[in-house]
Amino acid sequence: MRAEADRAVCVGAGMCALVAPAVFGQDDDEGRVVLLDARPADGAAAREAVRLCPSGAIAVRA
Known part of the structure; x- marks a missing residue:
């Protein structure tokens, strides 16, 4: 499994940091x-x- 993040698309809601810190x-x-x-x-x-x-x-990819 591999996690990815696109900072250019992010709106700063923070849900990701709350759920998977x-x-x-x-x-x-x-x-x-x-x-x-x-x-x-x-x-x-x-x-x-x-x-x-x-x-x-x-995103999370297999």
Whole structure:
């Protein structure tokens, strides 16, 4: 499993960081997504973060 984040698409909602804080964070300047772990151990949380992202800025691939 591999997590990905597109900062250009991110709107800074922060759902990813709330649901999967070991995988996704937010930068201090704009609140945009920061990928913390491209190979997440908790796949369920990462997939839930993808489902909740309002802009579609994050993805998890097999």
